[in-house]
Amino acid sequence: MGLLASSGAVSRSRRRAGQLVRRVTGRWPSGPLTGTLPLPTAGEIARLESRNVDSVLAALGAAGIRHFLIPRPEPHNVHLGIAESDALALLDALTHAAPAAHVSWAAESGWRTAVAGAARASITDRPTILWIHHDQRVRTRADARDAARGVAVELWRPGQSGDLEAPTQNPYASVVSLRTPPVIAQARTGRRVATLPAFATPDIGEVRFPVDAAYLWVDGADPQWQRRRDDALRDLGGPAESMDASRFRQHDELRYSLRSLSMFAPWIRHVYLVTDGQAPPWLDRSCTRLTLIDHRELMGDAGRLPTFNSHALAARLHHIDGLADHFVYLNDDVFFGRRTGAELWFAGNGQPRFHNTATKVEPGDLDDLTPHAAARNHTLEIVRRLTGRERRRNLQHGPHAFSKQLLLELEALLPDEFSRTWHNQVRRSDDLVVEWLHHQYGYCTGRAVDSRVVRYEYVNIGQPDVTEVLERIRQAMPHTLCLNDGTGPNPAELRARIVRDFLRTTFPTPSEFELGSALEA
Numbered sequence: 001m002g003l004l005a006s007s008g009a010v011s012r013s014r015r016r017a018g019q020l021v022r023r024v025t026g027r028w029p030s031g032p033l034t035g036t037l038p039l040p041t042a043g044e045i046a047r048l049e050s051r052n053v054d055s056v057l058a059a060l061g062a063a064g065i066r067h068f069l070i071p072r073p074e075p076h077n078v079h080l081g082i083a084e085s086d087a088l089a090l091l092d093a094l095t096h097a098a099p100a101a102h103v104s105w106a107a108e109s110g111w112r113t114a115v116a117g118a119a120r121a122s123i124t125d126r127p128t129i130l131w132i133h134h135d136q137r138v139r140t141r142a143d144a145r146d147a148a149r150g151v152a153v154e155l156w157r158p159g160q161s162g163d164l165e166a167p168t169q170n171p172y173a174s175v176v177s178l179r180t181p182p183v184i185a186q187a188r189t190g191r192r193v194a195t196l197p198a199f200a201t202p203d204i205g206e207v208r209f210p211v212d213a214a215y216l217w218v219d220g221a222d223p224q225w226q227r228r229r230d231d232a233l234r235d236l237g238g239p240a241e242s243m244d245a246s247r248f249r250q251h252d253e254l255r256y257s258l259r260s261l262s263m264f265a266p267w268i269r270h271v272y273l274v275t276d277g278q279a280p281p282w283l284d285r286s287c288t289r290l291t292l293i294d295h296r297e298l299m300g301d302a303g304r305l306p307t308f309n310s311h312a313l314a315a316r317l318h319h320i321d322g323l324a325d326h327f328v329y330l331n332d333d334v335f336f337g338r339r340t341g342a343e344l345w346f347a348g349n350g351q352p353r354f355h356n357t358a359t360k361v362e363p364g365d366l367d368d369l370t371p372h373a374a375a376r377n378h379t380l381e382i383v384r385r386l387t388g389r390e391r392r393r394n395l396q397h398g399p400h401a402f403s404k405q406l407l408l409e410l411e412a413l414l415p416d417e418f419s420r421t422w423h424n425q426v427r428r429s430d431d432l433v434v435e436w437l438h439h440q441y442g443y444c445t446g447r448a449v450d451s452r453v454v455r456y457e458y459v460n461i462g463q464p465d466v467t468e469v470l471e472r473i474r475q476a477m478p479h480t481l482c483l484n485d486g487t488g489p490n491p492a493e494l495r496a497r498i499v500r501d502f503l504r505t506t507f508p509t510p511s512e513f514e515l516g517s518a519l520e521a
Contacts, residue, residue, distance in 0.1 A: 274320075357393060
């Protein structure tokens with residue numbers, strides 16, 4: 001590159017860059033995560049990334065610089081490789097580009113951002129990656145990676161016999177030769193880009209199939225819904241333990257869950273929102289990435305309506321018309337806390353991944369358990385009968401990855417169990433808990449994968465220490481987070497205030513699922 005540092009300076013720069021990367025796990029203004037830009041929505045990400053890729057490719061072409069695409073799935077940015085010796089020529093070409101391109105890099109003195117012309121004179125050590133983008137406000141690697149959606153230009157270093165050595169890890173090759181004739185590949189933005197044969201074939205671990213999301217949502221404060229509930233309870237003979245008000249209370253969580261999905265899971269193709277004839281007033285029903293599914297459409301003639309049983313609804317999701325063969329099922333109290341890739345929930349061969357917690361479902365008399373806990377034990381009994389095996393560890397209350405084909409197979413295998421669950425209007429001890437059945441049966445038959453890579457937090461907002469717990473979590477956001485309205489002494493008003501304050505600060509950027517005129521209450 002012509003501007004070299006000593007090996008000690010390089011080591012210090014790498015060490016500091018590594019420390020920065022370890023800190024950048026989420027985004028919170030009062031913690032060590034000092035990103036300053038609002039995170040973009042999925043649509044904005046696509047536009048930013050496409051603009052940045054076009055700018056870099058134009059500069060590379062103008063300078064006649066040989067380059068190659070290094071395919072990386074979400075949550076990675078678009079990566080391009082060039083010879084380290086061509087870095088100054090790239091900066092020269094970017095200097096004359098319009099609009100002005102900005103460059104960010106991990107310098108020995110810390111993270112730096114400058115317009116391309118100033119960067120040329122400022123790079124005095126030996127960075128491994130130049131992040132090219134168009135936002136001068138970038139202050140951290142998180143900004144360059146997420147908010148500005150910069151292109152990562154890897155500076156490959158000279159090796160033996162004119163080969164180039166990778167400055168950072170990738171799944172494909174550590175050494176390449178630019179003497180190899182180029183081939184054409186397609187970047188995630190849709191642009192066709194030159195690359196080398198070593199990078200032309202996708203890695204087997206990449207998710208190359210569409211993934212949708214399906215939410216269950218209800219507004220328990222809706223008077224019409226409350227009348228339907230009360231009528232159903234009278235017909236059933238009185239109150240049910242599974243109808244506790246906290247299960248249906250909402251603090252606008254869906255708005256922020258969709259924001260988190262838009263910011264941190266842009267690989268989700270389409271969102272299906274299952275409701276009982278309801279929709280929040282802020283929801284943009286014309287959003288092309290969203291479809292509302294009424295309970296009547298979901299259940300058809302298969303179950304009994306109205307239903308207040310999430311087990312019944314979840315066990316029908318695979319019948320949604322148009323739903324992808326691979327989808328994630330979420331409740332509105334589940335949030336994505338950092339940028340993720342579909343590979344956290346699916347293997348490249350299509351197998352869903354499931355995630356357990358350290359807690360266990362203890363054996364017990366079904367009569368002594370809540371309906372939900374009893375239903376889990378009932379489901380485990382079915383798994384034992386089908387496979388001779390079981391796992392008693394609880395599942396994370398986060399996104400559940402499903403295979404539509406596996407669910408259809410289970411429905412054909414257990415028609416009476418599915419039908420009984422669909423007809424239970426409230427949770428019953430003989431319900432199927434479909435995520436438990438799907439994951440454990442799928443694992444035992446080679447169609448699901450046990451995974452331990454997702455960082456997850458569960459918070460009961462009813463507990464007195466919830467503010468302290470959220471303060472700890474916000475310093476290093478997990479991949480997924482559940483804010484559950486569980487048992488505890490906190491009054492409803494306090495729960496609402498704590499949850500809304502946390503969510504508004506954590507997910508401040510409106511998503512494409514919201515009406516532009518819909519103000520937050």
